[in-house]
Amino acid sequence: MNKLQILVVEDDQPVRNLISVTLKANSYKYITAKNGQEAIMQVSSCNPDIVLLDLGLPDIDGVEVIKTIRSWSNMPIIVISARSEDSDKIEALDNGADDYLTKPFSVDELLARLRVTIRRLAIIQSNNENGKSVFTNGKLEIDYAAGCAYLDGKELHLTPIEYKLLCLMSQNTGKVLTHTFITQNIWGSARESDVASLRVFMATLRKKIESLPDSPQYIQTHIGIGYRMMKVE
Ligand code: CA
Secondary structure, three states, rough: OOOOEEEEHHHHHHHHHHHHHHHOOOOEEEEEEOHHHHHHHHHHOOOOOOEEOOOOOOOHHHHHHHHHHHHHOOOOEEEOOOOHHHHHHHHHHHHHOOOOEOOOOHHHHHHHHHHHHHEEEEEHHHHHHOOOOEEOOEEEEEOOOOOEEEOEEEOOOOOOHHHHHHHHHHOOOOEEHHHHHHHHHHOOOOOOOHHHHHHHHHHHHHHHOOOOOOOOOEEEEEEEOOEEEEOOO
């Protein structure tokens, strides 16, 4: 596999250097941008594989950078936010970011997020090539055409909402989906009551697909933000 190229967008020089040194030490290629304008220019001229994007930039808001990139590209974007408020991350995710890191973060956290994103990239690429109608992840299998899901070869008895939820999560494996995004897709609305229903359906779905529902393997919870399906080896 060719070395992946990562665009690091960060106005704070010490943080930018720390990320760059970490990437270099772990055999990633990287380019950098100090602000939003430079970021958009680098994305269009270098077409990086992954973007690491600080949300607090001096010129344009990070969310605007996401919207601009998303107008022509699906490249994975991991946002970095110094702000502890979940609302910034949620806005970034709802506008197409794939994942988030909260400052201060450790080098290990950064590398772990990159690995999740690289797996997601591999899934996107193989789906584009095959146009697959069967999804497999660990012991989980979904036959989208037949409308059936299996765990360890046994058919799962899911309610229509549980099945819809499982499909939505599987089609976005590796990406953090916000409560709003999920409820909009399942119920067409995002009221408080929909988020409460989502928790209930997620709990019943987990009982059916997770061997240990309290330490789920397939679907991660991001408290106050949403859920993500992980790629299981
Ligand atoms: Ca900043």
